[in-house]
Amino acid sequence: MGSEDSKPVRIGLLGRGTVGAAFADLLGERAGAVEAATGRRPEISGALTRGDGDFTAILESSDLIVELIGGTDPARQYVLEALRSGRPVVTANKQLLAQHGDELFAVAREAGVQLRFEAAVAGVIPIIRTIQESFGVTEISKVFGIVNGTTNFILSEMAASGAGYDEVLARAQELGYAEADPSDDVSGADAAAKMAILARLAFHTPVTLSEVTFEGIEGIQPDDLAYAKELGLSLKLLGVAERRDGGISVRVFPCFLYRGHPLSPIEGPFNAVMVEAPAITEVTMSGPGAGGVETASAVLGDVVSILAGDAPVHETRVELPLVGDVTSSFYLHLEVADQPGVLARLATVLGDHDVSVKSVVQRGMGDEARLVMVVHECLESRFAQALEALAGLDDLRSPPRSIHVIEEEY
Amino acid sequence: MGSEDSKPVRIGLLGRGTVGAAFADLLGERAGAVEAATGRRPEISGALTRGDGDFTAILESSDLIVELIGGTDPARQYVLEALRSGRPVVTANKQLLAQHGDELFAVAREAGVQLRFEAAVAGVIPIIRTIQESFGVTEISKVFGIVNGTTNFILSEMAASGAGYDEVLARAQELGYAEADPSDDVSGADAAAKMAILARLAFHTPVTLSEVTFEGIEGIQPDDLAYAKELGLSLKLLGVAERRDGGISVRVFPCFLYRGHPLSPIEGPFNAVMVEAPAITEVTMSGPGAGGVETASAVLGDVVSILAGDAPVHETRVELPLVGDVTSSFYLHLEVADQPGVLARLATVLGDHDVSVKSVVQRGMGDEARLVMVVHECLESRFAQALEALAGLDDLRSPPRSIHVIEEEY
Numbered sequence: 001m002g003s004e005d006s007k008p009v010r011i012g013l014l015g016r017g018t019v020g021a022a023f024a025d026l027l028g029e030r031a032g033a034v035e036a037a038t039g040r041r042p043e044i045s046g047a048l049t050r051g052d053g054d055f056t057a058i059l060e061s062s063d064l065i066v067e068l069i070g071g072t073d074p075a076r077q078y079v080l081e082a083l084r085s086g087r088p089v090v091t092a093n094k095q096l097l098a099q100h101g102d103e104l105f106a107v108a109r110e111a112g113v114q115l116r117f118e119a120a121v122a123g124v125i126p127i128i129r130t131i132q133e134s135f136g137v138t139e140i141s142k143v144f145g146i147v148n149g150t151t152n153f154i155l156s157e158m159a160a161s162g163a164g165y166d167e168v169l170a171r172a173q174e175l176g177y178a179e180a181d182p183s184d185d186v187s188g189a190d191a192a193a194k195m196a197i198l199a200r201l202a203f204h205t206p207v208t209l210s211e212v213t214f215e216g217i218e219g220i221q222p223d224d225l226a227y228a229k230e231l232g233l234s235l236k237l238l239g240v241a242e243r244r245d246g247g248i249s250v251r252v253f254p255c256f257l258y259r260g261h262p263l264s265p266i267e268g269p270f271n272a273v274m275v276e277a278p279a280i281t282e283v284t285m286s287g288p289g290a291g292g293v294e295t296a297s298a299v300l301g302d303v304v305s306i307l308a309g310d311a312p313v314h315e316t317r318v319e320l321p322l323v324g325d326v327t328s329s330f331y332l333h334l335e336v337a338d339q340p341g342v343l344a345r346l347a348t349v350l351g352d353h354d355v356s357v358k359s360v361v362q363r364g365m366g367d368e369a370r371l372v373m374v375v376h377e378c379l380e381s382r383f384a385q386a387l388e389a390l391a392g393l394d395d396l397r398s399p400p401r402s403i404h405v406i407e408e409e410y
Numbered sequence: 411m412g413s414e415d416s417k418p419v420r421i422g423l424l425g426r427g428t429v430g431a432a433f434a435d436l437l438g439e440r441a442g443a444v445e446a447a448t449g450r451r452p453e454i455s456g457a458l459t460r461g462d463g464d465f466t467a468i469l470e471s472s473d474l475i476v477e478l479i480g481g482t483d484p485a486r487q488y489v490l491e492a493l494r495s496g497r498p499v500v501t502a503n504k505q506l507l508a509q510h511g512d513e514l515f516a517v518a519r520e521a522g523v524q525l526r527f528e529a530a531v532a533g534v535i536p537i538i539r540t541i542q543e544s545f546g547v548t549e550i551s552k553v554f555g556i557v558n559g560t561t562n563f564i565l566s567e568m569a570a571s572g573a574g575y576d577e578v579l580a581r582a583q584e585l586g587y588a589e590a591d592p593s594d595d596v597s598g599a600d601a602a603a604k605m606a607i608l609a610r611l612a613f614h615t616p617v618t619l620s621e622v623t624f625e626g627i628e629g630i631q632p633d634d635l636a637y638a639k640e641l642g643l644s645l646k647l648l649g650v651a652e653r654r655d656g657g658i659s660v661r662v663f664p665c666f667l668y669r670g671h672p673l674s675p676i677e678g679p680f681n682a683v684m685v686e687a688p689a690i691t692e693v694t695m696s697g698p699g700a701g702g703v704e705t706a707s708a709v710l711g712d713v714v715s716i717l718a719g720d721a722p723v724h725e726t727r728v729e730l731p732l733v734g735d736v737t738s739s740f741y742l743h744l745e746v747a748d749q750p751g752v753l754a755r756l757a758t759v760l761g762d763h764d765v766s767v768k769s770v771v772q773r774g775m776g777d778e779a780r781l782v783m784v785v786h787e788c789l790e791s792r793f794a795q796a797l798e799a800l801a802g803l804d805d806l807r808s809p810p811r812s813i814h815v816i817e818e819e820y
Contacts, residue, residue: 136718288692
């Protein structure tokens, strides 16, 4: 920001949906505080909406661009053009960063301007700043958490009420916690985009959305939640990015957590992220994962950092391979024929695949008989083979159902 | 930092206790990462210990000072001299900042150099950066939390084991969670210093240690914890800094929290801090509150920010009065004579002082009879008067005991 302190900073605002409108309001309210903190008064010099405004004119009359359109097209072109013209950009656009991060960071570096995006992951929780700045030289071993509020609301409600997925989803839509087309959230795709961003920052390695495997919550059954509650487990849709076997693994999956795990009490539409490293043990941060004014606050924090003259974050780069097959514990739900020797036959199949049973509970009789197990950590590929072998037995009345479990005690 | 990128950054280290030694080790390990992130390789150019080293010589041969001596004297003189000589300073010294913050910030501002102190509050939890940078222009309404790990360990252990204060304190000392002279921690004085720092940053107003009222945990009885558990309450030593009645209130006191409160699951030597504001709802951050390498990590994060060229944080200033009398809910433990009409007489005294009872449970009979109450929010001064009036009744076998309660449901 080269201009003198006396002139206002002209902000070009792209997008005027919920977050865009909230940002414009918040900026108006806090303009005095921004001026006190940075020496420069911000003002919105132009706003682009779907129906109105000309990007080139807005760009030319602005010192800084705030991109809140969402999606990759035309957001990508706009952000690239802004960076190339030497204007810093603040964006809340997770898809843009997850799919085109390499290109965007390279252009920002070349142009010597800042690209900030705190609002793209976990709303107002300052996880981006914490990873990039506080822990910028820390050898992070794992970043994981609840980064999608819609699914956390649905899972919390299912666990509390015993209601089924479809019923709770409808309630979430009524309350505005889920969109009319919820597929991006409930499939885990939204969380995958956020984990791609966090993994890139934590491990200083290029990660793109296509490399993140994800599994959603559409298949979760109310009885899984009921049995799990008896075992002291709570279900979360987790995003996990971690160092494993000399590479990294970045995944999204529904996962049971034991009581006492720091993420276990996170309920409703909240998000929470944990960062682990030998030198910090673990830090957990939680807060609202969405919301107009909360997201706008995160955007404003980035704008203030740029106006205050903070240095761009240096990108260091290593190339770490993505590890496909990792170990995990699992919850396993088997609808079994109520016959002598069933448990022995199933346990033998599991044992043949090096899957060892931690706990098993039998429920119901006759046509209702089922076994609910937790198995110790094993290679996911071995577990998948064990599931296939189980499915081939005559002892099962339906295909086996499994959900990840984090066994660690906290 | 004016020198060229090729030269190493010379760090003068004051203090080589647990944190100092951990910092020196960590800096050695991460020097390459620091260079990759900032373009400059750090090295320790000199270290001052109690028995060895000359401050002036260390200062002259350094570009940046890391102060880890603790205490205010000679730390204050050293830090002031370093700032006046144009060298940025990173410190973990809460007493120094809580007692001499005004002077230190003024000198840093005049000299145009940075004074950073993430490690002074809540160890590796990035609460200072979050308040100053992410929420630097947010109108924070409340910052509160568990900022002393020693007392949180003692209270967790007392609640879990039913053991008394003295026994658990001895265990904490054995485990290294409490010092040989634990008074600074258990009296609440340590937490008060941290809250003075957080209040200053959150409200942009000068707060010094002498303005923070504090109450410790020495008087907590095992039966208070037992009764509270039945009521679904957990006990924490809370630091609270909040806007109240046009001013601010900054206090430290033991406090019961209802289950579901985000601070309720924080156990053992961990710290956790919550920030509330209309524009962010609430953000909670938790992690280890102490530990050599964790504290050293926080110091290193500050060093990296300075080397990266982040702008000094602008200090804005308003003058907010400290509000003495605020409202709170209370837990009240009364050892009563087991006679007809006792509850009515006690309730009348409370009512006369505008103190209204939320719940009451009678326990024991005869010489063991006691009433355990939770009262609704009321002015603390009125509650103190009510306690005095109760103590004057013949119905009590011992002076009334009370502990703060946060009633809010989360």
